[in-house]
Amino acid sequence: MTRVRLDVSYDGTSFSGWAVQPERRTVAGVLAEALERLLGAGAATGLTVAGRTDAGVHATGQVCHVDLPDEQWARLGSTLVRRLAGLMPPDARVRGAREVPAGFDARFSATFRRYEYRVTDSPYGAEPLRRHDTLAWPRPLDADALNAAAKGFLGEHDFAAYCKRKENATTIRAISRLDWRRDPDGALVATVQADAFCQAMVRSLVGALLAAGDGRRPADWPAGLLGRRERSSEVTVAPAHGLTLVAVGYPEAEEYASRAELTRRLRG
Template sequence: MRLRIDLGYDGGAFYGWARQPKLRTVQGEIEAAIRKVLRVRADDADAPEIRLVVAGRTDTGVHALHQVCHIDIPEDVLARAVGHMDVTPEVALERRLQRVLPDDIAIHRVQQAPDGFDARFSALERTYVYRVSDNGRFVDPRTRGFVVAVDETLDMDAMNQAAALTIGLHDFGSFATPNPGGTTIREVKYAQWRRVDPGTMLHGGAADGGYGEPVPYAESGLLCFTIVADAFARNMVRSLVNGCLQVGRGRKDVEWFARKMAVPMREGSTGPAAAKGLTLEYVAYPPDDMLAERAQAIRAVRTL
């Protein structure tokens, strides 16, 4: 049975998604938890392979609010999760994983995947958000793990002029590294910086006879970059963020960014921004009857 697993994680203590020997990774933790729940020994040559396929491999330190992966498990092995529970095997696995996994991984849901579903290749688009606190503003301690602080006051209008140049089908070779046999050609559907409304909530209320001091919301005043694309190449989002930040700081101009888009060549000034500011927010999929068609189409090597 193919299972779809929806999850989120705080990437701060992980060396990225992908399993690596002797390093703590999200994939490694979840696969180990599944083996434990289903009593599958890693050293048993006859045991089924426990291997997750993910929508997008996040780098070291990058977070995910909504990540998606799939796994193929024989039904008799999956049934081991049920035990004394009066639920389906998928729900049983979901509940047991929620108890077994560490606090920095959250399982949202485990369900049987529809026919043709592939977590990686069936995805229509992925949405990332990068969060910045500028102007030397204090960073709310609750958000310090996923917000990057900069001293300068950033020019959001200039940054949005740069971001607008990324929309469409382009070779992002100046801002990304291709996988072996792959390309850095991607289609960006949306890219924009916006300032979170610096709204406040009132501490106290009418019952206290007054309203006290206004208290800002956790994300009030943050500068957030939202980017949506069919897929992303390695380091692409963080490198685009770094390019925009250089424009916003006044160290580079929009014309420089345009030249980098026009000539896809890596060089030192377009390295990635700090990982902790980046979160994978959402992965979108087509209707069930189009999943297989989408997976087939996306496997083709992109060209301009």
């Protein structure tokens, strides 16, 4: 078998998230269906993704891996992207496919995930062509206040107040970047990067920061919740459609397996 890295992008509007779910349209579902139509039933195995995005969340830099029979990869590898383009729906694309070492794991070999969240405080709302990836906020937002509040999240913390807790899973995460910028079109964009995120964490962080950015909460309030050990009912989760997974980082190829082993131990 040959391990293949797939770089994937999608408009999450009409998807019920990444993971396959019975009777629901998901990104993994349409990708697996396309691979089966191209290669035959059961040929592609072990589909694994870097980050299981929720319903409505988009991606321009998603990464997954799949194992293909050597003969299939040798025959179709050079044309796989073009062939999948003809089989997948227009709101999901495989943008790249390349062979990687067997030790590569799209999920556990990753060193970081980077998301962006777009929000506009324009009085007329989101531009029509950006309505699917930009949240329209009803109050003016102060970029300086947003960045002042964001600084309190940097570093390693227990984000239990901002996560949906899962049994036997840690809520400790290390955020290496969290800042806001105002783009030329007037939209405010939050960039957040961490080793990993728990479910709904990024949208919860954004929800708390927006409350500080529009003046309803002081700048130190979002980080002040980090001392809690249960999810905070005071935090409003920002809508999914403003969030996009833009990049996943990996070490050098010779470090894929060791990074995956380390991550498994940490998550355990």
